[in-house]
Each structure stands twice: as C-alpha cells, then as structure tokens.
Amino acid sequence: MTDRQPPAPLPPVASPPGDDTEFDLWLRQSLSAAPEARADPDALSRAVLTRLVTPAAASHRPRLSPGGVLAGYGTLLSLGVLAGYMALPMLGISSELVVLIGTVTDGLGLMGGLR
C-alpha cells in the first residue's frame, strides 16, 4: 500500500533570494517546477505540421458568423442612410421635405418588411 507520498526531494525556495543571479535561478526553477509548465516539443511539432497541411485551420483569426456579417452590413447601411439625411439640408432641401422623404422611405421599408 502506498498511502503516503514520498518526501519532496527539492522543494522550491519559499522566498526570493536577494542576489540577482540567484534570483533569476530561483525564478527559473519556480516557473518550471509545475508539470503543466513543461512543454512537449513533439506534440507542438505535430500541431504545427497539421496546421501547415490544413490551410483553413492555419488562419488564427476568428471568423465572423453569418449573423455578424449581416449586423456589420446593417450598421454600415444605417450609417449611410443617416449621413444621407444629414446631407439633405446642406443641399438646400428644406427640413419639411427631409421629414417627408424620411416618412416615405420608412413607409416603403415597413411595407417591404411586412411582405
């Protein structure tokens, strides 16, 4: 029965040493002592080679979902419409006409949406 753990052979130093060289060594040991800190170059090599032969996976950038693309185009369209409304008075069109154009286009949009 092995219900007792073996004693730790080289436990990490509890507090950092004052000497710079010893401090760097202490830091190195502390950072590499935990098992999850140890890298596996063979696994890394396999992962890199897999990404090399699968170009679609090689891109690390997140891809937009169709909903995200639609939302992006919708935002651009809204901004364009807003800029258009703001530009109308600068073209000498009266504010009443701007309201009328807005009402008509809104109405057309509503009708299009309901169909």
Add this chain to the structure above:
Amino acid sequence: MSDLSPQDHARTLVAAMAAGDRTALSGLIRLYGGGIQAFAGRSLGNVADGEDIAQEVFLRAWKQAARYDPRKAAVSTWLYRIAVNLCIDQRRRRGVRLFLGLETLEAAAEPPDPAPDAAQTVEARNQLARLTPVLEDLPDRQRMAILLRAVAEMDTAEIAQTMGTSPGAVEQLLARARSRLRRDLQEGPRGHPRADSDTKTGSTSR
C-alpha cells in the same frame, strides 16, 4: 552533422525550411519549441495560450524562412522576437476583450491541471500560484525581459537584440522587474496601471 553547434544546426534547419523541408521545421521545433512555449505560457499566464503562440511562431518561421538573415540575428533571437511580438499583441487583444466584457479574468486565468501529482507538485503549484499574478502585474517590457532571462536563459545582449533595445535598457528593465517582484511577492501585487511606465526606457535608449 554532430559537430555542428546548436546555432549552426539551427541555421542549417532554417535554410532547409526555406527550401520547403518540413522535417527541418520539426527539427527546429525540437530545438526551440519547448522554450518558446514555456516563455509564451508564462508571459500570458496561461499554458493553452502559450501553446497557440508557440504554434504561430513556428508557422511564421516557416513562412518567413527564406527572409531570415543569419547576419542580423541568431535563429533563437529571431524566433523569440516573433514570440515577444505575438505575446504583446495577444495581451492587447485580451485587454480589449476584458474591457468590452467579452472575456472574464477567470477565463483568462490559468485553468487548474486535473492530474494530481506528488507532494512536491503541490508545493510547486503553490509557488507558481503566488508568482503568476505578480508577474502579470509587471509592465509588459519588464515581464518580457525577466522571462527571457529566467525561462529562455538569455544573456543581456541576447535579450536586448530580441526586444530591439540596448543592453543598458535591458539591465534597467531587469533591475526594476526583480525589485518589483521581490516587493510584490512579500506584499502582494498592488495593481499598478498597465500602461508601461518603462516604455520610455526602451524607446529612448536606442
């Protein structure tokens, strides 16, 4: 082949990579993959992110192998420079995501390893658990410098070349990092602003 120094061997591998030899890429990963993955993992405070960055480093090395100039930098310096830049970019992106609420600090933190180990592992993890937030609290350039020294085992000149600064500036970064780590390990991180207070050191020293 056996009488080649590691640096000569690495240069040979990069030349072979430029010619399209994938086994040379595997050879380069065996030489530097472990160190770069450990460096990136510690730099980002997350082992999984370190793996992603290490993969990206070697993919970029593969793509840029033909442009590598051995007269400008050693292969290790070249690879670690790519890693440093990717880590800085990744931290910036994470900062934006945290700001926008797309990521939580808990999600960005190191996930616990499910495999329990011997007693010394518990002690090592405790030590690492104390160190990680303190390292995270360091300004970017101080953290990079101290990790290149401690994890990548670089000397001052190599760190300077990797970070694109002068050896004097690196010495300052290292001294500040050690001083702050010693203080914060005793008192706990103080949550200083992330903005690099030492950016000037790096930029004006060239």
